[in-house]
Amino acid sequence: GLPERVTIWEVGARDGLQNESAVVPVEVKLEFLDRLADAGLTTLEATSFVHPKWVPQLADAEALLAGLDRRAGVRYPVLVPNDKGLTRALDAGVEHIAIFASATETFAKRNLNSSVEEQFAMFEPVVSRAREAGLEVRGYLSMCFGDPWEGAVDPATVAAVGNRLLGLGCSQLSLGDTIGVATPGHVERVLAAFGEAGTAVDSLAVHFHDTYGQALSNTLAALRLGVSTVDSSAGGLGGCPYAESATGNLATEDLVWMLDGLGVEHGVDLDALVATSAWMAGRLGRPSPSRVVNAIAG
Ligand code: HMG
Ligand code: MG
Numbered sequence: 240g241l242p243e244r245v246t247i248w249e250v251g252a253r254d255g256l257q258n259e260s261a262v263v264p265v266e267v268k269l270e271f272l273d274r275l276a277d278a279g280l281t282t283l284e285a286t287s288f289v290h291p292k293w294v295p296q297l298a299d300a301e302a303l304l305a306g307l308d309r310r311a312g313v314r315y316p317v318l319v320p321n322d323k324g325l326t327r328a329l330d331a332g333v334e335h336i337a338i339f340a341s342a343t344e345t346f347a348k349r350n351l352n353s354s355v356e357e358q359f360a361m362f363e364p365v366v367s368r369a370r371e372a373g374l375e376v377r378g379y380l381s382m383c384f385g386d387p388w389e390g391a392v393d394p395a396t397v398a399a400v401g402n403r404l405l406g407l408g409c410s411q412l413s414l415g416d417t418i419g420v421a422t423p424g425h426v427e428r429v430l431a432a433f434g435e436a437g438t439a440v441d442s443l444a445v446h447f448h449d450t451y452g453q454a455l456s457n458t459l460a461a462l463r464l465g466v467s468t469v470d471s472s473a474g475g476l477g478g479c480p481y482a483e484s485a486t487g488n489l490a491t492e493d494l495v496w497m498l499d500g501l502g503v504e505h506g507v508d509l510d511a512l513v514a515t516s517a518w519m520a521g522r523l524g525r526p527s528p529s530r531v532v533n534a535i536a537g
Pocket of ligand 2: 254417446
């Protein structure tokens with residue numbers, strides 16, 4: 240079966256923009272977030288409190304939070320890697336954070352300057368302090384379906400590392416296909432590994448990048464297995480600066496089109512969303528890679 244309703248976790252302002260080389264003015268980011276809220280999205284990942292030299296595009300995190308028109312019923316999670324990031328996020332008044340781990344050693348080193356083991360030492364105090372402060376914490380796990388340096392990643396390892404993140408106190412774990420290599424059968428195998436490890440499927444979300452054009456098929460495979468939170472980015476923006484082969488996320492418009500066809504509720508006004516992505520494409524000077532955006536706004 241399929242879930243009755245899907246929660247769309249919109250990552251356009253964070254994952255979507257973090258890899259843009261030309262700095263997007265904070266006013267444009269704020270208008271983007273406003274328009275996404277107007278279009279009915281209720282989870283808007285807003286930015287990251289990471290080292291500004293590591294991700295220069297998101298160096299304006301404080302200014303962004305200060306200028307944000309926080310809507311009732313909309314949550315604005317932010318990425319936080321470490322204690323320093325959490326202090327910054329708390330000072331900015333955030334209510335929801337996400338830590339982000341790697342299933343593989345090479346990406347842990349490249350993305351977090353740590354080993355798989357060291358990343359837990361970094362996250363553990365972050366999650367406990369965040370929870371004491373009343374924040375909700377999501378966990379991301381990258382390279383769940385393959386790593387550009389290490390190749391195949393064992394699903395049992397993914398489940399083990401992912402469950403350690405949940406065990407720290409994360410309310411949800413998002414399974415990242417950072418470089419977009421997964422296919423639906425692979426999604427089934429990874430979710431089966433979590434099932435064998437005893438993980439409740441309603442604590443899992445999926446995060447597909449669309450490098451090989453499989454993101455939508457992978458999403459459908461996950462929905463059929465009971466996942467009901469799906470990460471996507473408006474217009475299909477995105478990529479990870481520390482994983483060169485990564486392209487944009489699953490486009491939110493492509494997801495919404497599929498959910499409409501399946502009769503699954505999502506709460507998003509597709510025309511308003513397409514108009515937002517077309518506007519953003521104009522700001523970035525590049526057409527959206529989303530098939531649905533081009534079909535509707537084309
Ligand atoms: P490091 O260089 O090892 O940091 O980086 P450090 O702890 O050694 O500290 C060095 C200096 O950085 C110190 O300053 C710290 O204060 C400062 P100094 O004493 O030298 O003046 N510093 C900070 N400043 C501001 N904010 C901070 C912060 N932390 C330390 N938070 C670090 C380690 C984790 C900081 C670095 O590796 C980093 O920022 N990484 C972030 C990389 C990133 O954002 N990647 C993209 C997001 S992940 C992703 O896209 C995947 C995902 O979408 C899922 C998927 O697709 O799979 C989520
Ligand atoms: Mg990502």
